[in-house]
Amino acid sequence: MSRVTAELLTIGDEILYGQIVDTNSQWMSVALSEAGIQVIRKTTVGDVESEILKALAEAESRVDIVLITGGLGPTSDDLTKPCLVKHFNCELKINDEALAEVTAFFKSRGRELTEINRQQAALPTCCEKITNKIGTAPGMWFERNETVMVSMPGVPHEMKLMMKDLIVPKLKLRFITPTIHHQVIRTVGIGESFLADKISSWENSLPPHIKLAYLPSLGDVKLRLTAIGESREELIREVDSLVDRLIPLAGEYIFGYGEDPLEMVIGNLLREQKLTLSIAESCTGGYVSHLITSIPGSSEYFLGSLIPYAYEIKMRQLGVKPETLEQYGAVSEPTIIEMANLVRAKFSTDIGVATSGIAGPGGATPEKPVGTVWIAYSDKHHTVTKKLQLSTDRSINIRLATTAVLNLIRLSLPKEVLTHS
Amino acid sequence: MSRVTAELLTIGDEILYGQIVDTNSQWMSVALSEAGIQVIRKTTVGDVESEILKALAEAESRVDIVLITGGLGPTSDDLTKPCLVKHFNCELKINDEALAEVTAFFKSRGRELTEINRQQAALPTCCEKITNKIGTAPGMWFERNETVMVSMPGVPHEMKLMMKDLIVPKLKLRFITPTIHHQVIRTVGIGESFLADKISSWENSLPPHIKLAYLPSLGDVKLRLTAIGESREELIREVDSLVDRLIPLAGEYIFGYGEDPLEMVIGNLLREQKLTLSIAESCTGGYVSHLITSIPGSSEYFLGSLIPYAYEIKMRQLGVKPETLEQYGAVSEPTIIEMANLVRAKFSTDIGVATSGIAGPGGATPEKPVGTVWIAYSDKHHTVTKKLQLSTDRSINIRLATTAVLNLIRLSLPKEVLTHS
Numbered sequence: 001m002s003r004v005t006a007e008l009l010t011i012g013d014e015i016l017y018g019q020i021v022d023t024n025s026q027w028m029s030v031a032l033s034e035a036g037i038q039v040i041r042k043t044t045v046g047d048v049e050s051e052i053l054k055a056l057a058e059a060e061s062r063v064d065i066v067l068i069t070g071g072l073g074p075t076s077d078d079l080t081k082p083c084l085v086k087h088f089n090c091e092l093k094i095n096d097e098a099l100a101e102v103t104a105f106f107k108s109r110g111r112e113l114t115e116i117n118r119q120q121a122a123l124p125t126c127c128e129k130i131t132n133k134i135g136t137a138p139g140m141w142f143e144r145n146e147t148v149m150v151s152m153p154g155v156p157h158e159m160k161l162m163m164k165d166l167i168v169p170k171l172k173l174r175f176i177t178p179t180i181h182h183q184v185i186r187t188v189g190i191g192e193s194f195l196a197d198k199i200s201s202w203e204n205s206l207p208p209h210i211k212l213a214y215l216p217s218l219g220d221v222k223l224r225l226t227a228i229g230e231s232r233e234e235l236i237r238e239v240d241s242l243v244d245r246l247i248p249l250a251g252e253y254i255f256g257y258g259e260d261p262l263e264m265v266i267g268n269l270l271r272e273q274k275l276t277l278s279i280a281e282s283c284t285g286g287y288v289s290h291l292i293t294s295i296p297g298s299s300e301y302f303l304g305s306l307i308p309y310a311y312e313i314k315m316r317q318l319g320v321k322p323e324t325l326e327q328y329g330a331v332s333e334p335t336i337i338e339m340a341n342l343v344r345a346k347f348s349t350d351i352g353v354a355t356s357g358i359a360g361p362g363g364a365t366p367e368k369p370v371g372t373v374w375i376a377y378s379d380k381h382h383t384v385t386k387k388l389q390l391s392t393d394r395s396i397n398i399r400l401a402t403t404a405v406l407n408l409i410r411l412s413l414p415k416e417v418l419t420h421s
Numbered sequence: 422m423s424r425v426t427a428e429l430l431t432i433g434d435e436i437l438y439g440q441i442v443d444t445n446s447q448w449m450s451v452a453l454s455e456a457g458i459q460v461i462r463k464t465t466v467g468d469v470e471s472e473i474l475k476a477l478a479e480a481e482s483r484v485d486i487v488l489i490t491g492g493l494g495p496t497s498d499d500l501t502k503p504c505l506v507k508h509f510n511c512e513l514k515i516n517d518e519a520l521a522e523v524t525a526f527f528k529s530r531g532r533e534l535t536e537i538n539r540q541q542a543a544l545p546t547c548c549e550k551i552t553n554k555i556g557t558a559p560g561m562w563f564e565r566n567e568t569v570m571v572s573m574p575g576v577p578h579e580m581k582l583m584m585k586d587l588i589v590p591k592l593k594l595r596f597i598t599p600t601i602h603h604q605v606i607r608t609v610g611i612g613e614s615f616l617a618d619k620i621s622s623w624e625n626s627l628p629p630h631i632k633l634a635y636l637p638s639l640g641d642v643k644l645r646l647t648a649i650g651e652s653r654e655e656l657i658r659e660v661d662s663l664v665d666r667l668i669p670l671a672g673e674y675i676f677g678y679g680e681d682p683l684e685m686v687i688g689n690l691l692r693e694q695k696l697t698l699s700i701a702e703s704c705t706g707g708y709v710s711h712l713i714t715s716i717p718g719s720s721e722y723f724l725g726s727l728i729p730y731a732y733e734i735k736m737r738q739l740g741v742k743p744e745t746l747e748q749y750g751a752v753s754e755p756t757i758i759e760m761a762n763l764v765r766a767k768f769s770t771d772i773g774v775a776t777s778g779i780a781g782p783g784g785a786t787p788e789k790p791v792g793t794v795w796i797a798y799s800d801k802h803h804t805v806t807k808k809l810q811l812s813t814d815r816s817i818n819i820r821l822a823t824t825a826v827l828n829l830i831r832l833s834l835p836k837e838v839l840t841h842s
Binding site: 014015016017018019020021022023025026027028029030033039040041042043044045046048051055058213215224279281285286287288289290292293294296297298299302303304305306307308309310312313317346347359360361362363394395398 | 435436437438439440441442443444446447448449450451454460461462463464465466467469472476479634636645700702706707708709710711713714715717718719720723724725726727728729730731733734738767768780781782783784815816819
């Protein structure tokens with residue numbers, strides 16, 4: 001089977017000038033890759049006719065599929081449509097179906113169709129209209145000399161819906177693409193190179209049609225297996241058996257599969273076990289609570305937090321003993337143990353966790369440099385503490401300490417066997 | 422003066438496959454635009470020799486400056502250096518100065534130089550080395566037929582330091598670029614289209630050499646003025662006088678100038694006025710505290726927070742009267758007033774603020790749909806409340822409510838005249 005190649009062409013001054021980050025093209029890359037289509041180039045040009053025409057001609061000569069975003073708005077600096085008309089040497093005409101759709105769109109919002117909006121229903125006569133269910137600019141599908149060219153709006157949620165519902169399925173009908181199966185394995189608490197060391201024998205045993213990618217971010221590493229073949233069932237079976245062989249090597253670091261973040265996995269564990277959580281967070285300043293409460297339904301297991309940022313609040317509001325603070329300091333194991341136990345008792349929750357550290361840049365001492373952080377987990381069975389030595393960067397320290405606390409909750413909870421789906 | 426054009430060429434499979442978002446090229450666009458250099462194209466190709474060679478030749482024929490990132494690592498899939506050697510038809514040789522630098526780099530970290538790392542000091546003989554002060558892969562500067570081509574590592578902080586300290590200054594010496602002066606005006610509390618309406622007379626009066634861009638994000642809008650001319654002093658004078666004329670039209674929405682976020686502006690106001698702050702945040706779940714504490718030195722004015730997520734924590738830990746909660750509910754003006762006053766009293770701070778609302782998706786009632794949020798500010802002089810009706814999206818509601826609270830602090834503090842620098 002020969003490969004099917006694609007180029008992503010993004011049109012818009014705002015990207016060339018750096019006014020926005022182009023996140024569309026990343027999303028499209030992933031969607032195409034999952035469909036067995038290989039992106040071999042990305043190009044961005046500005047709102048300039050000559051540049052757009054050159055880019056269209058080059059892309060058409062290079063790949064099987066050209067996906068264009070941007071430049072479809074109703075104002076005069078949106079040039080994609082006139083350029084496509086020129087490139088394909090056809091005419092611009094009001095498309096009756098598109099006009100009915102854009103009229104209905106405005107009517108549903110109680111607004112009148114203006115002449116400018118009416119022009120959004122004008123399409124090149126040589127294209128097939130692609131319906132935009134949630135916006136006013138339709139997509140356009142062109143075919144010439146074995147190349148497919150599709151133009152979409154640049155508004156991310158319009159583009160994504162159009163791609164998912166209409167364009168990717170149509171491309172899969174039009175081209176013979178290999179079957180691709182992805183499995184993402186989520187790990188936390190181990191750096192990329194240490195993880196690579198641990199699983200090198202497994203990695204070296206991967207068959208040629210299954211590729212592994214390490215996708216590290218702050219505090220966690222995703223492993224992505226991409227299997228290419230013909231039978232979906234066969235690929236799923238192969239990947240599942242590889243994951244089974246990975247677990248003995250790295251199981252303790254694996255917190256889940258797919259896209260769910262650590263705070264959602266923890267939320268699910270707490271909900272399943274009907275346990276409640278409270279947090280005393282000092283150096284993380286609210287970030288742990290923010291991640292926990294970013295999950296819909298978190299009020300089922302999360303009762304609340306105290307952020308005792310100042311020394312006197314640690315004593316007066318949380319109840320840490322003055323002698324503990326005086327003798328050991330706020331960033332110490334005795335203090336963090338008291339914090340976790342106190343918040344659990346005050347908030348009457350099953351679990352209490354706590355953070356205290358020197359996020360930086362100020363506040364360091366010779367014994368406690370910037371990046372020194374203590375974290376603790378407490379439930380009725382046990383209290384677990386951990387000392388972290390992080391970086392010199394405040395924002396990185398807040399994020400890494402937060403990931404470490406979430407992972408401490410995961411590891412300290414009554415054990416559950418995680419199974420992959 | 423003729424314009425100076427640039428193309429950004431990014432090399433790496435991880436970008437084509439969508440494994441990472443290319444944020445480097447946005448940063449580079451801004452840096453070049455500020456230097457008076459116009460980016461007219463961005464291109465990304467994968468780690469494939471033929472694709473890289475084609476892209477190098479095309480870019481060289483198109484622009485004055487080609488800036489290349491990525492593909493400089495020590496492993497075999499990093500092809501940028503061998504491709505540049507081929508493209509410029511020269512040789513790869515160990516550069517003594519680069520070798521001394523990379524050796525010193527490893528020594529300073531207590532590590533031995535391996536053969537693989539030694540190869541990072543091998544450079545094309547036809548290039549000028551650009552020192553990498555914080556990494557092991559040097560940059561490379563090539564010139565041929567009036568075009569400058571520069572290759573840099575893809576690691577963001579290495580690329581940025583190299584660009585700022587060495588490459589942009591060198592490009593400004595090599596090319597005659599116009600003088601560009603940017604001024605960013607930060608607004609909050611007004612949507613893009615309403616702001617545009619308010620300032621349309623001012624916008625229409627801008628001279629042709631001064632352009633305005635609206636850069637909206639969740640809850641705030643940046644206005645960026647870009648002035649192009651010859652004399653920096655003249656441009657600064659013109660832009661300052663435009664900003665002075667903008668203030669009567671939109672002054673109440675302007676919270677600052679440049680890149681400092683709202684939480685930093687508020688931190689500065691609190692520090693200058695020697696005021697302390699505490700927060701009772703319910704529906705925002707810690708995000709207000711997180712933004713406040715993301716600013717270095719925030720412990721000077723921020724003493725702490727209570728996150729009374731559960732109903733009973735609002736009563737037991739914060740002290741909201743049961744009859745208030747029963748009569749009006751947790752999301753109500755009487756409750757939010759008590760919350761702000763109580764946290765201020767408990768934490769003994771000058772200012773107390775509070776949030777309570779239905780972030781969604783659950784928890785709504787017919788009278789209080791998802792997105793209903795109450796916020797309050799309290800100091801010894803007055804208590805100010807505000808009801809917000811936000812969106813149906815949990816994450817957007819948390820962010821918008823947080824921006825609204827920060828803005829409420831700004832507007833309710835003893836007045837200070839903000840001057841632009």
